[in-house]
Amino acid sequence: MRLLRKFGMTCFLLCILPLIGGCWDRTEVNDLGLIMAAGLDLAENGNVELSVQVFTPNQSSGEGGSNSLMGGGSGGNNSIIVQSATGTDFADAAAKLQEQMPRKVFWGHGEVFIFGEKLARQGILNQMDFIFRHPQPRERAYVFVSKGDAKEILKIIPKVERDVAETLREMAILPFGMGVSLKDLSEMLTGRSKAAVVPLVDKRVEPEGNTFPYITGAAVLKDGKLTGTFGDKVKRETQLIRNKLKRTNVTFPVSGNRGKDEGMMTVRIVKGRTSLIPVIRGHSWSIIVRFDAEASILQNETRVNVTKPQELRGVEEQLNKEIEKRVAETFRLIQRETGADIFGASDAFWRKYPKVWLKEQRRWDEIFPNVNVRTESRVKILSPGFSGKSYK
């Protein structure tokens, strides 16, 4: 009987053992310093300045929390503060940041990482290592390169969304937003081409005092270093070549039958699909960018009767020529200015000519700027839109 009681007692103690140990690790949500977005800038002496947007619960609801029943009030803009810390690298700066904060730094909800332009020029690979090695930050977080300091972008208080992080995240999701997640970035940087393209974010100040961040173009990274920033057009064309552009609007000039410029026309492109077709003839490497899509007319400023299929054929031809021209220009621009293969041409060559690739892959950086590019656009205009002839 005594043995049985001893056994029971042991069992009981064993049962409560995990309960005693477990409480140690718990963290309440109100003990967390939630990082919504982080920006990295270059500081003096090669140091890194880490700026973060920290969520601060509204203290105004402190009198008893009667309005917390209603959901704690709306997510007001004042509930986000920007805090900075400087360290030798990301991890060091993060540790310094923790020293400044009464709450436990929590990266799990950080959805935006911004690298300042200067830091990006120096290289971001070392700092990215921390983001991937730390268990909390998400691979799904979006990466941006800022024109100027990242801290300035974080300090913006946007009017439409809750904070900059939310604004940038929403913009990145949009089809032309060129959203690049940490996972995408690491794949690009470790891929065959070691080149990546990241959206470039800038701050825009309206005269009325409305300040907001927006994506102005594309930043091209080669071996983790920023080698060039490009504008809006290049961004779109780059997306097209990378087969990331499913829908877009294209505005192009239409010339009439007698060679007279009749005006502009805009089409909406849907179901866009791009394929890169590599060709190696002797020592000349070339690539064909083929773009297939369907389009419908969005705005017609010309006299073309878009309801007649035979007249549409001519328009289609001019549209395709325009797209081919722009794509080729962009491709050559990137080739010339950065030498970074951000389009995945290396993958295309590797797939089609694996043996040649194996031999020549070390020379890729020399080959790529000299790759000939030919573009083939096959967009079909299927619909004149909801209207018939133009008003002219």
Add this chain to the structure above:
Amino acid sequence: MNNDSESAISPRLTENLDRIKALYADSYDVVFHHLQCGEKAAAVIYLTGLTDSDQLNQFVLEPALRKMKDQEGGLGALCECLPVSSFAKAATLDQLIMEIGNGNPVLLMEDEDQALSFSLAKWEKRSITEPEAESVVRGPREGFVETLIDNVSLIRRKLKTPALKMKSMRIGRYSQTEVVIAYLNDIVDPALIKEIEARLGRIDVDGILESGNIEELIEDNPYSPFPQMQTTERPDVVAANLLEGRAAVLVEGTPIVLVMPTSIFTFLHSPEDYYQRYYIGSAIRWLRYLFSLIALIGPSFYVAVVTFHQEMIPTTLLLNMTKSREQIPFPALVEALLMEITFEALREAGVRLPKQIGSAVSIVGALVIGQAAIAAGLVSSPMVMVVAITGIASFLIPHFTLGITIRLLRFPMMLLAGTLGFFGLMMGFALILTHLFSLRSFGVPYTSFATVTHWNQLKDVSVRAPFWKMNRRPKTGFWNRYRQGSHQRPGPPDGGNKT
């Protein structure tokens, strides 16, 4: 029990009377009525409250006094002239005592070694009303009552076949409670009946006051928190179960009938599932499955997420939750326990109180829990919502016995989740599942319908299949497998081909 020589009724009336009087000493409600039946002395013995004395006067005493006045002869002659439909002869004193205990008056006569007992028992009883714990929108409104014979008749009226068997036995040293095992002879597994009889037979207790007493003494795993027998107060539920090859145990003095064997899914089914259209029945079943899961792990899931896995919460929601938790002094686990215990207390208070006061309790509860607790900064508003949903979820379980089990298991789950997070939650969940899979109800696995691979068995668990689809009985028996003819699916004449 006494042996025969002691128990036998002696031909001498006074001797019998003395012995019975000795047994019933100090019992003022036992009546000994002496009468002269023709030339012989006789005595009628009965319990005043339990016997219909009017009928006794009219149909026993009067004929016995009048007709026997000038006649010779003993009990045999008396039997012939009594206008009573049901009487029995008793040869032993024990039988006699039992008849008296049942409320049947007995008649002893000089020079006779037998006695007569008349079925003239009558006592105050409740009339048949709607069962309160298992109400339905569509379906019969009658429920069992405390009188065994009424309950038996309610089942008989649903199943008129002679295959419906009602085996009776008495349990309880002092209470001598009558217990009836009901089953359908052609359908039930005979081994099950044997097993039930064996388990009932070994009960040796003072008294059985409710079927719960029996349930605890015959279940397979006495330490399990889960009910291993279905309890119901609806005759239609018992009839349906008998038709599916199960057995029922009815107990005198309670409207609650035990049905066995059972599976956990039975507790999540309502008789109304079968009375409504099968789409509705199936949809509501799924709703119940989902909410019984919420009832079990709702608060623990919340506690685990809030204290350990904050990355799982959508950002915007987390921001609001952080705001509302800002002023709360307790960890989420304490908060949850506080609210859940308060909720259980309120529920218990509402159940035990008279209905008129019960509503007052719910008002106080809503105010205290809903508003004041938040305003006082004791709990956060998301927690109140979680507790409220869990409360609703636990009320969705149609059988109270399982509902209360799940409510109870919620607390250890909360402790596990609050200390070990999802790991603890999964541990608890695995523990419960393992237990459920090992549990048996009268030899039948408790989760049997979920584990069999045959689709036929799942027809009545995963959904509520239409009746014309469920041709086989769900039970495991190999005989009398089909409960209906095939081609039961209705349709227009000519299969609807007429144009």
